[in-house]
Amino acid sequence: MAHGEKSQSRSIDMNTPSVARMYDCLLGGSENFQPDRDACVKLLEIAPTSQQLARANRAFLRRVVRILAEGFGVAQFLDHGSGLPTRDNVHEVAQRVDPNAKVAYIDNDPMVVAHARTTMRDNSNVMVVDRDVRDTAEILEATADFFDWTQPIAALFVSVLDCLRDTGDDRDPAALVKRVATSLPAGSYVVACQLVSDDAVVREKVTALMAEVTNNSWGRVRQSHEVRRYFEGMEVEPPGLVDVVDWRPDTPPPPLNLRPKDCVEWGGVARVS
Ligand SMILES: C[S@@+](CC[C@H](N)C(=O)[O-])C[C@H]1O[C@@H](n2cnc3c(N)ncnc32)[C@H](O)[C@@H]1O
Numbered sequence: 626m627a628h629g630e631k632s633q634s635r636s637i638d639m640n641t642p643s644v645a646r647m648y649d650c651l652l653g654g655s656e657n658f659q660p661d662r663d664a665c666v667k668l669l670e671i672a673p674t675s676q677q678l679a680r681a682n683r684a685f686l687r688r689v690v691r692i693l694a695e696g697f698g699v700a701q702f703l704d705h706g707s708g709l710p711t712r713d714n715v716h717e718v719a720q721r722v723d724p725n726a727k728v729a730y731i732d733n734d735p736m737v738v739a740h741a742r743t744t745m746r747d748n749s750n751v752m753v754v755d756r757d758v759r760d761t762a763e764i765l766e767a768t769a770d771f772f773d774w775t776q777p778i779a780a781l782f783v784s785v786l787d788c789l790r791d792t793g794d795d796r797d798p799a800a801l802v803k804r805v806a807t808s809l810p811a812g813s814y815v816v817a818c819q820l821v822s823d824d825a826v827v828r829e830k831v832t833a834l835m836a837e838v839t840n841n842s843w844g845r846v847r848q849s850h851e852v853r854r855y856f857e858g859m860e861v862e863p864p865g866l867v868d869v870v871d872w873r874p875d876t877p878p879p880p881l882n883l884r885p886k887d888c889v890e891w892g893g894v895a896r897v898s
Contacts, residue, residue, distance in 0.1 A: 635735045642838045644788055645734040649709045651679035656709045656740065664838040671830045674885030682818065682890045685869035686783045687713050689816050689894060692873055693779050694722035699814060701778040702728045703768065703805070705758040706785025709737050710744045715781070716751045725750060729768045733757045758785060759796045761804050779814040780805045784890065786855065787819040789844040798844070802855045806897050814862075817855045818869050818892025820846045827887045849891050859895035866893040 642664035646657035650665045668675050693699040700723045704715050707730035719726035730741050731754045738755040745751040754767045772778055786798040795804065798819075806815050822828045828846040835843035853866060864871060869890045870878040 637736045641840050645737045651676045681870050682784045690718045694719045699777050699779045700726040701772050704730050704781045707732045777812045778809050782817040799854045809897050813897040816894050818890050820888050821849050821891040822888045856895045862894045
């Protein structure tokens with residue numbers, strides 16, 4: 626690890642499910658505990674397509690990073706809510722295109738931070754920042770010497786804004802995206818997607834369950850028009866804001882009748898001018 630900062634030294638709570646470990650469990654990973662697995666069983670009872678959505682989201686993350694690196698010339702990534710290291714992490718995808726690509730991972734889950742720091746300690750183009758994603762000033766300070774601020778940076782908010790509550794102030798998800806976007810060099814990009822549903826009952830049930838199992842460490846399933854607000858004032862790249870499986874797919878996306886109907890990961894990419 627080239628740069629880092631002092632850990633905020635919270636201990637790992639193995640008894641309360643964490644979003645990072647539940648997501649790892651849905652992806653078929655092994656970095657999770659029995660309470661995480663039990664919480665996933667409860668989630669799958671009310672949202673049976675959660676595993677399919679998690680896989681589609683992770684595939685979108687890999688695809689968007691590759692396309693930004695290959696097609697848009699981006700070699701710097703600020704990954705908000707990076708999650709537990711898994712196969713094909715952001716730095717691996719980006720560095721396959723450009724071995725000098727730099728990635729700053731930001732997460733506040735102590736297990737994510739510990740694993741990321743161990744896994745990536747030999748990669749001098751990776752840093753791990755142990756912070757709440759909403760602490761923009763501290764994150765920019767921590768990454769000030771790491772990134773080249775004259776070159777584009779892609780700020781990633783992939784499946785993390787649904788973990789944040791509406792606060793009506795500068796901690797609000799839309800305010801966070803705007804604040805980060807306006808801090809980036811011209812020609813940078815913002816990538817954001819989150820769980821949305823058109824069904825008020827599904828929104829309410831999934832939100833309530835996630836709040837219950839994570840001890841109120843989750844935000845809200847939203848509606849697609851709320852995701853659109855994240856991109857206000859930015860130029861959204863084609864194909865626009867979509868179900869992430871439809872965002873520049875490498876292979877034909879599943880037909881509509883085989884897609885999850887309850888929830889969808891919805892979002893896209895915008896250029897910051
Ligand atoms: C569902 S995972 C998504 C991981 C990765 N972005 C992906 O899409 O594959 C959400 C991640 O965001 C992190 N997270 C949630 N709220 C956060 C916050 N307020 N500050 C920092 N990280 C947060 C969680 O710890 C978890 O690792």
